[in-house]
Amino acid sequence: MQGSKVDENIIIDIPKIIDPRGNLSVIENDTIPFSIKRIYYLYDVPSDSFRGGHAHKKLYQFLIAISGSFEVHLNDGANKKVITLNKPNKGLLLVPGTWREINNFSSGAVCLVVASETYNETDYIRDFNDFLVYKN
Numbered sequence: 435m436q437g438s439k440v441d442e443n444i445i446i447d448i449p450k451i452i453d454p455r456g457n458l459s460v461i462e463n464d465t466i467p468f469s470i471k472r473i474y475y476l477y478d479v480p481s482d483s484f485r486g487g488h489a490h491k492k493l494y495q496f497l498i499a500i501s502g503s504f505e506v507h508l509n510d511g512a513n514k515k516v517i518t519l520n521k522p523n524k525g526l527l528l529v530p531g532t533w534r535e536i537n538n539f540s541s542g543a544v545c546l547v548v549a550s551e552t553y554n555e556t557d558y559i560r561d562f563n564d565f566l567v568y569k570n
């Protein structure tokens with residue numbers, strides 16, 4: 435998605451089953467616009483840590499702050515946007531062709547990532563200048 439725009443990266447509500455014993459949220463294939471092939475998570479993240487710093491060519495991802503909070507800085511090569519994730523029932527859809535950097539992790543923050551593909555290093559663009567060439 436060379437032509438994708440930063441505003442295509444949207445917050446999606448995750449259904450929440452409220453219960454005095456503790457709330458429950460569920461992500462199924464119809465919660466997000468892709469089929470789930472992989473789940474991974476970032477945890478034990480130092481507060482000064484900086485994650486991301488890359489874009490993907492084909493991969494869709496859905497990021498959720500399962501615990502705590504962090505900021506996701508998005509750039510489509512022309513426009514930027516910063517989104518704070520801090521609720522277990524709100525996720526950020528990341529579309530291919532979006533440069534992302536993640537920082538300002540709170541203590542105990544956990545970032546769950548639901549992904550459309552298995553891990554494939556050739557899908558990454560890890561150099562920002564290469565990303566700008568790819569987008570323009």
Ligand code: TYD
Nearest residue numbers: 472474476484485486487488552553554555
């Ligand atoms: P990376 O996607 O660059 O992490 P982040 O965007 O959170 O900073 O991945 C970090 C390292 O982990 C990199 O060496 C690749 C490896 N990795 C896997 O082996 N499998 C995976 O599914 C993922 C997401 C990463």
